[in-house]
Amino acid sequence: SFTLALVGRPNVGKSTLFNRLVGKRLALVDDQPGVTRDLREGEARLGDLRFTVIDTAGLEEATDESLQGRMRRLTERAVEMADICLFMLDARQGVTPADEVFAEILRKKSAHVLLAANKSESNASDAGVLEAYALGLGDPIRISAEHGEGMADLHAVLMPLADAFEARALEQAPATDIELTEEEAAEGEGPLFSRSKPLQVAVVGRPNAGKSTLINRILGEDRLLTGPEAGITRDAISLPVEWKGTPMRIFDTAGMRKKAKVQEKLEKLSVSDGLRAVKFAEVVVVLLDVEIPFEQQDLRIADLAEREGRAVVVAVNKWDLEDEKQEKLAELKEEFNRLLPQLKGAPLITVSAKTGRGLDRLHDAIVRAHEVWNRRVPTARLNQWLTGMLEAHPPPAPGGRRIKLRYMTQVKTRPPGFVVMASFPEKLPESYKRYLVNGLREDFDMPGTPIRLTFRSQS
Ligand code: GDP
Numbered sequence: 001s002f003t004l005a006l007v008g009r010p011n012v013g014k015s016t017l018f019n020r021l022v023g024k025r026l027a028l029v030d031d032q033p034g035v036t037r038d039l040r041e042g043e044a045r046l047g048d049l050r051f052t053v054i055d056t057a058g059l060e061e062a063t064d065e066s067l068q069g070r071m072r073r074l075t076e077r078a079v080e081m082a083d084i085c086l087f088m089l090d091a092r093q094g095v096t097p098a099d100e101v102f103a104e105i106l107r108k109k110s111a112h113v114l115l116a117a118n119k120s121e122s123n124a125s126d127a128g129v130l131e132a133y134a135l136g137l138g139d140p141i142r143i144s145a146e147h148g149e150g151m152a153d154l155h156a157v158l159m160p161l162a163d164a165f166e167a168r169a170l171e172q173a174p175a176t177d178i179e180l181t182e183e184e185a186a187e188g189e190g191p192l193f194s195r196s197k198p199l200q201v202a203v204v205g206r207p208n209a210g211k212s213t214l215i216n217r218i219l220g221e222d223r224l225l226t227g228p229e230a231g232i233t234r235d236a237i238s239l240p241v242e243w244k245g246t247p248m249r250i251f252d253t254a255g256m257r258k259k260a261k262v263q264e265k266l267e268k269l270s271v272s273d274g275l276r277a278v279k280f281a282e283v284v285v286v287l288l289d290v291e292i293p294f295e296q297q298d299l300r301i302a303d304l305a306e307r308e309g310r311a312v313v314v315a316v317n318k319w320d321l322e323d324e325k326q327e328k329l330a331e332l333k334e335e336f337n338r339l340l341p342q343l344k345g346a347p348l349i350t351v352s353a354k355t356g357r358g359l360d361r362l363h364d365a366i367v368r369a370h371e372v373w374n375r376r377v378p379t380a381r382l383n384q385w386l387t388g389m390l391e392a393h394p395p396p397a398p399g400g401r402r403i404k405l406r407y408m409t410q411v412k413t414r415p416p417g418f419v420v421m422a423s424f425p426e427k428l429p430e431s432y433k434r435y436l437v438n439g440l441r442e443d444f445d446m447p448g449t450p451i452r453l454t455f456r457s458q459s
Contacts, residue, residue, distance in 0.1 A: 002165045003052040004044065004158070005082035007075050007106065009098040012088045013118040017145035018055035021046060039078060047155045049162055054078050075105055083165055084112040084158070089132055091117035091125035091142070103135050112279075114157055115140040121147045138276065156240070160200050160249060160280045198240060199370050202251040202277035204301050205287035210317040214287060214353035215250055218243050244363045251277045274301045282414070283311045283370050285362070290318045290350075293332060294339050302340055309415045311373035311449045312346045313365045320352040344438070345447040369448035375416060377444055379409045382418070389439050398427050406458060417452035425455030 006014040022042035044053040056071070056078050079085055087106055089099055106113045115137045117129045121144035132140035141157055143150030203211045219241055239250045278284055284305040288298055293316060305312050314336065322328050329350065336348055347365040351358035386408050395403040401424065408420040418440070422428065437451050 001051050002083040002162055003054060003081060005054040005078040005085045006088060007056060007078060007085050008088035008102055012090045013145045014055050014088055018042065018053060020145055020148060021053050039074065046151065049155060049158055054082060075102060076109060079109045084114060084161055085110045086114050086116050087137060088116045088118050091120040091128035094128040094131040095135060103137060112161060113137050116143050118143055118145050120144055121149055164279060198247040198249045200249050200280060200282045201285060201366060202281035203285045203287055204274050204277050206295055206297050209287045209289045210353040211287055217353055217356060218250065246367055251280045278305050278308050278310060281310055282373065283313060283366050286312060286314045288314065288316045290316050290322050294335055299339055302343060306342045306450050309450050311369035312343055313369050313448055314346055314348045315362055316350045317353050319350040319358060320355050345441050347448050372446045373415050373449040374413050375446065376413055377410050382408050382410065385443055389436060393435060395428060395432055403428055415450045415452060416446065420455050421458040422455050423458065425457055428455060
């Protein structure tokens with residue numbers, strides 16, 4: 001579970017939203033005399049999501065001159081306590097100088113900021129919503145806390161983040177060197193990650209790489225786009241879609257930027273969009289333009305995706321423009337291996353978002369990369385494999401003392417992480433580690449996912 005802080009200047013509607021999320025349970029928290037009302041905390045429900053919500057609204061009735069300073073300190077405290085901040089604006093008033101102050105605090109202090117344009121139940125708030133894009137905090141979610149509107153959109157935005165926090169919490173659980181039984185290993189992650197959850201995909205790439213075209217085509221292929229979330233259009237940050245039978249949520253950075261229309265902030269926005277998209281995603285599709293592939297920006301985002309441990313699929317778009325397809329493909333593969341060695345084994349798919357060619361293969365590569373990212377290899381098989389690897393190519397013996405790799409086990413998935421128990425692991429050369437990682441990738445068929453391999457000392 002996660003903690004959401006409602007942040008913003010007085011009277012934007014934080015309390016109203018707090019009350020709506022917490023409902024009747026509020027009374028238990030709030031009505032106790034003597035409890036300081038500076039920060040209120042409650043257990044929120046939004047659809048199937050359960051989380052803690054913090055409200056900084058307690059000061060709204062305060063009248064002393066130091067209100068601003070206290071509000072500021074309170075906000076900073078709430079931001080520290082929260083996993084996600086929901087920055088609220090009054091859409092009818094647009095962005096005020098006081099809002100800018102809060103936006104600045106959030107930009108500096110919070111990793112995850114969502115923007116809500118409240119009181120947007122009428123068209124009179126359209127201008128205010130547009131202004132909100134200029135804050136550079138992403139796509140404002142139009143809500144009306146008072147009328148309960150926009151709650152489905154809020155849910156749609158929170159859900160992938162909630163998943164990400166769940167996954168993160170699991171990743172950070174201490175690695176264990178207790179050997180799992182094969183049964184346990186075969187169970188994988190268990191019910192936390194039920195297969196029915198939509199696969200979270202981000203399409204990232206430079207402006208004009210064709211992200212919008214690709215996403216529109218994917219949405220166009222979803223003949224089944226109905227059901228409870230059908231009302232969620234491209235206004236939302238993530239789009240539910242059933243693509244070729246696979247439920248997905250696609251993080252739409254292109255749509256966000258198109259609406260921003262703030263040219264001078266384009267670069268800044270696209271970098272932060274990319275970051276957000278990568279954090280949200282399970283699979284990151286790095287979309288390249290065949291006419292200008294592997295630009296700095298492409299390399300940076302691909303590298304980021306790898307470091308964040310996401311599954312990566314590289315798609316080369318506008319393939320319809322290419323005449324010498326064979327030669328070009330060989331050239332791209334060579335460049336890819338040279339420029340992005342850390343993504344070795346990631347699939348490179350050629351597509352045309354415009355004509356639709358190659359999209360079957362792209363779909364399959366995404367599903368495959370996701371599956372591999374989630375994979376768990378049974379410990380017995382791993383150790384058989386390790387024995388073979390050691391025989392084929394024994395580790396070096398610096399100073400006459402052979403480094404012994406005794407035994408290994410997979411300690412996590414998403415992406416797969418392995419621990420090897422070894423004597424003097426600090427002496428093991430990088431080249432030997434690469435030998436093992438490449439071997440794992442090939443022998444267990446794990447393309448398109450980062451593999452984490454760590455060594456623990458055991459003499
Ligand atoms: P975005 O900024 O990444 O969202 O890029 P867009 O989807 O807006 O596409 C930029 C331009 O490239 C538009 O003029 C598209 O029509 C064009 N485009 C996108 N995909 C393809 C493709 O597969 N082939 C060709 N020839 N043009 C494409």
